[in-house]
Amino acid sequence: MSNALPAPAAPASATAKAPTRPRKRGGARRTDNLMGYLFIAPWLVAFLAFTLIPIVASFVLAFTNYDVLNPSWSWVGLQNFERMFTRDPRYIKSLQATFFYAFTAIPLRLAFALAVAMLLNTHRRGVSTYRAAYYAPSIVGGSVAVAVMWREIFGADGLINAILGTDITWLGNPNTAIWTLIVLAVWQFGSPMLIFLAGLKQIPREFYEAAAIDGAHGGQQFWHITLPLLTPIIFFNLVMQLISGFMVFTQAFIITGGAPLDTTLFYALYLYQRAFVSLQMGYASAMAWVLLAIVAVMTALVFRSSSYWVFYGSQEEN
Amino acid sequence: MRNRMSGFAVLFLVMALVLSACAPAAAPAAAPVAEGESTEAVAAEGGDGATSELRVAWWGSQNRHDRTIAAIELFEQLHPEIKVVYEFSGWDDHWTKMTTQAAGGNLPDVMQQDYARLEEWVSRGLLMPLDAYVADGTLNFDNVSESALAGGIIDGQLYGVNLGTNSMVIVIDADKLAEAGLEAPRPDWTFAEFEALATQLHENLGIYGFTGGLSNEQLWKNLYLSLGEWVYNEDGSALGYEDDQPLLDYLGMVKRMQDAGIIPTRETEVAEQGSSVEDNDIVSGDAAMTYVWSNQLVALSAAAGEGRNFLLVPMPRPEGGASTNYLKPSMFFSITSQAKNPDAAAMFIDFFTNDIEANKILMAERGVPISSAVRDALQPELDVAQQQIFNYIAEIESSVSPIPPPDAAGHANVINNVYWPLVMDPFFYGQQSLEDTVRILREQANAVLAESAGQ
Amino acid sequence: MDSATTAPADRAMSRSQSRPLWRRMPTRTLLYHLLVGGLGILMLYPILWLFASSFKGAAEIWTNVRSLIPQDFTLANYTNGWRGFGGITFATFYANSFFYAGVATLLTVLASAVVAYGFARINFVGRRIWFACMLATLMLPVQVQIIPQYIIFSELGWINTFYPLLLPRIGGQAFFIFMIMQFIRGIPKDLDEAAEMDGCGKGGIFFRIILPQIVPALITAAIFSFYWTWEDFLTPLIYLNDPKLYTVSLALRSFADPSGQTDWGAIFAMSSLSLVPVFVIFVAFQRFLVEGISTTGLKG
Known part of the structure; x- marks a missing residue:
């Protein structure tokens, strides 16, 4: 049986075509500390030199009332954490906004990215033009121009109202404002799309040819070849979108500033305001570590689940 | 100023020293495309005869950047011994940057300040009182009314020089x-x-x-x-x-x-x-x-x-x-307590306040100048909107409420x-x-x- | 599923070379172009709006906001914007951005590939822990790391240089390391093992076997890394003081002042222009993406 394909899912002939060299079990498990550390050395050095200290510092500051401008600070124990959950209504709102955003924008964005990647993974005429057109929105990023543009499109007499024939102040209405940011996130779906495309390109053509000979086509090929072989990339995109979804900052920062009624007050935005506007860096650091805990748990859950649905060509355990 | 480097900063100093020991000893001579010398290098160079360096930071838009840089060039002509190094940004970025620099003990000599933030910065000891420079005449306020300076005074000491007077106004489409x-x-x-x-x-x-x-x-x-x-x-x-x-x-x-x-x-x-x-x-x-x-x-x-x-x-x-x-200072220039060259900083602020030529370059972009001599000199060159502003400020000056105290911390x-x-x-x-x-x-x-x- | 439909469509096309293009198109292809093209135009609308605004006169930008066609077409916004600030033009900012994004991308992609191979293919003590650490660095908001990091670089005397922007890139970036790892793990291990039996070391395997197969991933990483670095304004803002070192993204943010006068035309013009390099990089590189590796490499 091949190690390259999830055996139960793949059509027989496709598996037959895949490399079938028997695996030496011992070789895969062998540890090689010297080479391992040699290869990860660049990251390790940069991590120890530039990232570790700021991380440790922010952890220490989470238990202080450090305010950035004043070099003297004092320990406040768990007070920052206690305030967060008991005496800060805005904090709760920022959690609500962030979770809502994460659980709507991430699935929508990934589904859209995958669908478009599939559509564009073809040799049809003009497809590279389409690819460029679909990627283009993702490079306008988060400049001031985007803020003006987005406000214009969702404005009282903007494009969206013109198309829908409605009269909604999208950015001013607490029920709709967050959706404009979700639409923006979906609109800028270029990065997961490109990664999906690269993943689709990596699927060996032979598998499809074999499947075609076998009579499998369209939907069958998608379910039995494309999807399983794409799972490592789907997994990667899911994890990364999850993390960046919880870190979402720029769009709210430049477009809504958290308004209306704190319905778009994303966690990282609120944290930034506490750190650099209200000058409560200690409190912001505490918030940052709670966020880290939340995201770490969510990510760990996804990693846990991955052994049930992610198939690696190399069939190693992760 | 050293005694401010307490607690937190010392912790990082130690960490950073440990770090620099194991950092790549000879960092590659990266060639940033434009002149990439550190600020110290610029000062030491002194190729143009400058013996001291003055760092100035402000926020604004293109118009203000252009005018301020032109005024700075004029200042350098008048004071060839001073090399002015400047940094500018938009409003939000200015505060992010200044806050970070303050934490690193790295603030410029002169920074643009805002009325809403002044108390916050003064209460943390980050700004230097300017009264000594007023007393010795480096900062000359002969043509400046007391009310125009009042906004920069906290607990009896002057911490910021008003760069232009402002007031709120109802605009009616006639x-x-x-x-x-x-x-x-x-x-x-x-x-x-x-x-x-x-x-x-x-x-x-x-x-x-x-x-x-x-x-x-x-x-x-x-x-x-x-x-x-x-x-x-x-x-x-x-x-x-x-x-x-x-x-x-x-x-x-x-x-x-x-x-x-x-x-x-x-x-x-x-x-x-x-x-x-x-x-x-x-x-x-x-x-x-x-x-x-x-x-x-x-x-x-x-x-x-x-x-x-x-x-x-x-x-x-x-x-x-x-x-x-009330008449509000639109913004201030303050000298920070981390300034390396406060004397030149005071000269620079005085130049901004009193120099007629400089103000003809600046053209009241930051608000109505506080010096009456400057105002008179600018009068003939103002455009319609500026003329209206000057007149408006002059008209309400006598009837406005006194400036309120700076905002609470x-x-x-x-x-x-x-x-x-x-x-x-x-x-x-x-x-x-x-x-x-x-x-x-x-x-x-x-x-x-x-x-x-x-x- | 389109890879599957491609082949018959191609065959259909070659069969009917003599008929006009629109007749040669099977209904399916036509539908495809209608759907994908239509959606594409919708996707592009906001960008078209931005470009249109950049050609509108100062008095028109806020009075003729919705129109995609400037009433009175002008290039003044481009000349005003390009002028920059106090004699420092966008030529300088572009040079700095190219330097920053170019070097950073090169470092990031190379380092990420090396590190990814280490994590994906070599068993070593502590692998899981370091990998978890790497992912965790992505989960701590950067806003609380700025100040300590600034103090470190300040003590090292590197403020106002490109070192704080570039040196951290020698370790690659977690996002790309993880991404390339996933691509490496999709490659059957049999090839490695065969090479190993032929006496190839880990380094040899990486360069001769793995690297050629992850080209699409590396190109994707290069496209993103270039764009994300190009767009990054926070690091340049914090570490670069001299305006002669400012990047395009930072310069763009120096145009707007909510309390004063803002030349929006210049902002739109320079924002539009700043998209060009990123877009060109994408178009240039995506060709390699399309061709990809498809069938090569796996016939080991």
Whole structure:
């Protein structure tokens, strides 16, 4: 049986075509500390030199009332954490906004990215033009121009109202404002799309040819070849979108500033305001570590689940 | 200044030293495309005869950057021994950057400061009192009135030099007013008259009678200033007024006008917030009145284009109150306590304040200059909008209220975490009664202020 | 699923070379172009709006907001914007941005590939822990790391140089390391093992076997890394003081002042222009993406 394909899912002939060299079990498990550390050395050095200290510092500051401008600070124990959950209504709102955003924008964005990647993974005429057109929105990023543009499109007499024939102040209405940011996130779906495309390109053509000979086509090929072989990339995109979804900052920062009624007050935005506007860096650091805990748990859950649905060509355990 | 490097900074110093020992010893001679020398290298170089370096930082837009850099070049011509190194950014970025530099003990010599932040920075010992430079004549204020300097004084010491005088102003589209067949208001008009005029403009023309954030904290502050009080108490530990009735009346009026469609609702305001002066409804002709800070009239007029006529009137006041206007320093230059070259910094600020040629370059872009000699020299060169601003400031100067004390240290916290999210927005979105709103403001603001003052 | 339909479509096309293009198109292809093209135009609308605004005169930008066609077409916004600030033009900012994004991308992609191979293919003590650490660095908001990091670089005397911007890139970036790892793990291990039996070391395997197969991943990483670095304004803001070192993204943010006068035309013009390099990089590189590796490499 091949190690390259999830055996139960793949059509027989496709598996037959895949490399079938028997695996030496011992070789895969062998540890090689010297080479391992040699290869990860660049990251390790940069991590120890530039990232570790700021991380440790922010952890220490989470238990202080450090305010950035004043070099003297004092320990406040768990007070920052206690305030967060008991005496800060805005904090709760920022959690609500962030979770809502994460659980709507991430699935929508990934589904859209995958669908478009599939559509564009073809040799049809003009497809590279389409690819460029679909990627283009993702490079306008988060400049001031985007803020003006987005406000214009969702404005009282903007494009969206013109198309829908409605009269909604999208950015001013607490029920709709967050959706404009979700639409923006979906609109800028270029990065997961490109990664999906690269993943689709990596699927060996032979598998499809074999499947075609076998009579499998369209939907069958998608379910039995494309999807399983794409799972490592789907997994990667899911994890990364999850993390960046919880870190979402720029769009709210430049477009809504958290308004209306704190319905778009994303966690990282609120944290930034506490750190650099209200000058409560200690409190912001505490918030940052709670966020880290939340995201770490969510990510760990996804990693846990991955052994049930992610198939690696190399069939190693992760 | 060294004694400030306590606690936190020392911790990092030690960590960084340990780190630098194991950092790549000879960092590659990266060649950043433009001159990539560190600031020290520039100073040491001294190729152009400069013996000392002066660092200046400000926020602004292209116009201000151009003018300020040109003025700096003039300063360098006059003082070849000083090399000026400058850094500029937009408003948000300026504060992120300055805050970071302050934490790193790396602030420039001269930094542009804001009235709302001054107390915050002074209370942390980050700015240097300038009185010694005034005493020895480095900073010459012979042509400057005391009221123009007052805003920069905290606890009896001068911490910032006003770069231009500003005041809030109601801008009326004169053509719309005529079209509606209405009279211009008196300079000491009341809120009742304001509401009546806006209502009539709205009814006669079918556009907004007025646009602009009437729930802005600035108007809350002005309201109590006009009544001879101040929103914060002396040590910034609580609200400074007892009577909530004026605020109750005022907010009631604003809500009434919103509900009647005379002014944009809070919802519309929020949807358009963050827009610039240029995006104001009065520019597009969708509103007949607005308010701005006087220096913003230049931007407003430019965006509106040729052939528009704007009328400037002071802000309305509550019944029986004094003026709701005061003369506010638009921004300051301050010398930081981390300055390496404070003497040159003082010379530079004096140059900005008094030098006629420099001010002909700067052209009152930061507000009406505080020196009367400079004002006189600029008069013939002003454009229409600037002329209006100069006249407006001159007209109201004698009748304005005295400048209120700088904001309490907890001000930013009150505004961002209480005023908008718990008070104004829930009220104007109809989620909270007027009575609750005023009560919550008092309770929550007092809690935050007490905590900030106690630290 | 389109890879599957491609082949018959191609065959159909070659069969009917003599007929006009629109007749040669099978209904399916036509539908495809209608759907994908239509959606594409919708996707592009906001960008078209931005470009259109950049050609509008100062008085028109806020009075003729919705129109995609400037009433009075002008290039003044481009000349005003390009002028920059006090004699420092966008030529300087572009040079700095190209330097920063170019070097950073090169470092990031190379380092990420090396590190990814280490994590994906070599068993070593502590692998899981370091990998978890790497992912965790992505989960701590950067806002609380800025100040300590600034103090470190300040003590090292590197403020106002490109070192704080570039040196951290010698370790690659977690996002790309993880991404490339996933691509490596999709490659059957049999090839490695065969090479190992032929006496190839880990380094040899990486360069001769793995690297050629992850070209699409590396190109994707290069496209993103270039764009994300190009767009990054926070690091340049914090570490670069001299305006002669400013990047395009930082310069763009120096145009706007909510309390004063803002030349929006210049902002739109320079924002539009700043998209060009990123877009060109994408178009240039995506060709390699399309061709990809498809069938090569796996016939080991």
